[in-house]
Amino acid sequence: MFDLLIIGGGPAAISCGLVLGSAAEKPYMKDKKIGIIAYTKGGDLNAALLNNLFGVPSGTKGKELIKDELERLKTFTSIEQLTAEAITAVAKTDKGYKVSTATNTYETADLVLAIGHHPKIADIKGLEDLVVEHSKSLPGVNKSALKNNNLLVKDGLYAAGLTADGASQSAISVGLGADVAVQLLTKWNDGVFDHHHDK
Numbered sequence: 001m002f003d004l005l006i007i008g009g010g011p012a013a014i015s016c017g018l019v020l021g022s023a024a025e026k027p028y029m030k031d032k033k034i035g036i037i038a039y040t041k042g043g044d045l046n047a048a049l050l051n052n053l054f055g056v057p058s059g060t061k062g063k064e065l066i067k068d069e070l071e072r073l074k075t076f077t078s079i080e081q082l083t084a085e086a087i088t089a090v091a092k093t094d095k096g097y098k099v100s101t102a103t104n105t106y107e108t109a110d111l112v113l114a115i116g117h118h119p120k121i122a123d124i125k126g127l128e129d130l131v132v133e134h135s136k137s138l139p140g141v142n143k144s145a146l147k148n149n150n151l152l153v154k155d156g157l158y159a160a161g162l163t164a165d166g167a168s169q170s171a172i173s174v175g176l177g178a179d180v181a182v183q184l185l186t187k188w189n190d191g192v193f194d195h196h197h198d199k
């Protein structure tokens with residue numbers, strides 16, 4: 001049983017993992033079991049050439065950035081990188097959520113979905129009723145998001161990045177992933193606001 005599963009291998013999911021991984025020494029984080037399914041196939045950044053992303057040198061290929069950031073995430077050993085495969089179903093349970101892939105099933109108390117804005121997210125069993133039309137897509141482009149209130153889809157289920165109806169700029173997804181991480185830190189800190197800074 002995980003305390004948290006993060007789903008996705010793009011900027012939103014990785015950013016969420018980096019913030020939580022960096023906060024591992026906080027007392028309330030000590031017993032937290034956190035996993036990420038960093039599936040990257042079809043991710044939007046794979047096709048990008050970045051000249052406008054804060055902190056990233058111009059000319060960086062999105063695909064290389066993802067590879068490097070996933071390596072960086074590995075340095076935070078409190079975040080377990082699980083088999084990188086597509087999730088096919090999400091089901092509510094008494095204790096949280098059950099997430100299925102073609103070969104594995106995971107149980108988790110909280111769940112972050114950062115799986116992009118492809119209309120195919122509506123094909124994931126259990127999400128059908130949560131999917132809405134993406135409101136920040138270019139005219140004539142059909143994209144999807146999960147209906148959410150300040151990134152909370154429903155109890156224990158969060159959306160980040162494009163999935164949360166964020167506009168398609170990497171910096172926005174990075175920020176929304178970090179926002180979900182801060183919300184989780186606060187939740188685990190008994191509702192008292194918290195974030196994580198290193199000095």
Ligand SMILES: Cc1cc2nc3c(=O)[nH]c(=O)nc-3n(C[C@H](O)[C@H](O)[C@H](O)COP(=O)(O)OP(=O)(O)OC[C@H]3O[C@@H](n4cnc5c(N)ncnc54)[C@H](O)[C@@H]3O)c2cc1C
Nearest residue numbers: 009010011012040041043044086087115116161162169170
């Ligand atoms: C051609 C192109 C050029 C771009 N250029 C720029 C640019 O110059 N500057 C800029 O800032 N932004 C650019 N962007 C936008 C940028 O790529 C996105 O804003 C960013 O990637 C969104 O991050 P995300 O994590 O929300 O979604 P994504 O990067 O799409 O990540 C979603 C992740 O979820 C995974 N996933 C999907 N379905 C499942 C599933 N069923 N189970 C598990 N995982 C799943 C995917 O594999 C992917 O890893 C560009 C996008 C494109 C397409």
